[in-house]
Amino acid sequence: MDKKISELKKIVATSDQIVAFTGAGFSAESGISTFRGTGGLWSKYDPNIYANINIFMQDSTYYWNFFRDERYPVIKKAKPNDGHYALVELEKRGKIYRVITQNIDGLHQEAGQSDVIELHGSTRKTNCLSCGKTYTIDETYKLLQKELPPKCSCGGNLKPGTVLFGEPLPQVALDMASLASKNCDLFLVLGSSLVVYPAASMPMIAKKSGAALVIVNIDPTPMDDIADLIFRESASKVLSKLI
Ligand SMILES: [Zn+2]
CATH class of the missing domain: 3.40.50.1220 (TPP-binding domain)
Structure with a gap:
């Protein structure tokens, strides 16, 4: 050794x-729990539902629920x-x-x-799909408590700064x-x-x-x-x- x-x-x-x-x-x-393998995050949340770009574009509430209940508290606690x-x-x-x-x-x-x-990418920021404005993880969380899915001040939909499944x-x-x-x-x-x-x-x-x-x-x-x-x-x- x-x-x-x-x-x-x-x-x-x-x-x-x-x-x-x-x-x-x-x-x-x-x-921060690992994604793959037994006990990994993806054994609890199927990534092809909760973190898939095609599902997200149809109905982003899966992702935002996952973000609110699982991702945000873990990231905020992690040092x-x-x-x-x-x-x-x-x-x-x-x-x-x-x-x-x-x-x-x-x-x-x-x-x-x-x-x-x-x-x-990074889970610490999100950006508006309409105007491109970026939000921090805390700002996103606040918007999310107001409405689901969270909306930009321009009314556009927000997208996480992470690469979702199915995205290059x-x-x-x-x-x-x-x-x-x-x-x-x-x-x-x-x-x-x-x-x-x-x-x-x-x-x-x-x-x-x-x-x-x-x-x-x-x-x-x-x-x-x-x-x-x-x-x-x-x-x-x-x-x-x-x-
Ligand atoms: Zn916007």
């Missing part, structure tokens, strides 16, 4: 363009964990090139991270993430099982471009074979030891 940490320290010492790629496992320690703060510390040391996240909770920014690419990922974020993967010298996977596209492709891009690949995840991933170093434990613990 300690031997692996010193190996990681060596890799980090010679890297100054690190991409940290975070997934659901990274936020799990902040009390960044040691892993989030460790990444902020690495950024202060000039080590971090980009943080790419599959998470939608905004906890990296709350911890103070300045450069975050959100592949699946935001192209700008995807392009930035691919570029970062290509230009980094260390690609650090933190709490992602790398099974959902495009998560699976980015470590490959990094590795092909000559970067080191370190994977920190409780479960095995499809990219383990090409990793330089693998930790089967919590990302926050490994990062805390690292810094």
Whole structure:
């Protein structure tokens, strides 16, 4: 264990363009339940009803009920964990090139991270489908208590800032993430099982471009074979030891 940490320290010492790629496992320690698997959020709420773009456009009340009862209280309660703060510390040391996240909770920014690419959008904002006006999560929650579905001041319908099922990922974020993967010298996977596209492709891009690949995840991933170093434990613990 300690031997692996010193190996990681060596890799980090010679890297100054690190991409940290975070997934659901990274936020799990902040009390945000994972989506997939037993006990995951999607075993309670079928995402093809509660978070599907086509259903949402027909009848958004499923989503907004889910937002009000499940998403909002969890996000409001969640606090960044040691892993989030460790990444902020690495950024202060000039080590971090980009943080790419599959998470939608905004906890990296709350911890103070300045450069975050959100592949699946953010649950902290919503925007009006008619005029484009954006609302914070608290403003949205207030509007939601007045009427369901919540309406913009212009009368238009609001849409969550997250990518819903059936929606493409935001192209700008995807392009930035691919570029970062290509230009980094260390690609650090933190709490992602790398099974959902495009998560699976980015470590490959990094590795092909000559970067080191370190994977920190409780479960095995499809990219383990090409990793330089693998930790089967919590990302926050490994990062805390690292810094
Ligand atoms: Zn509007």
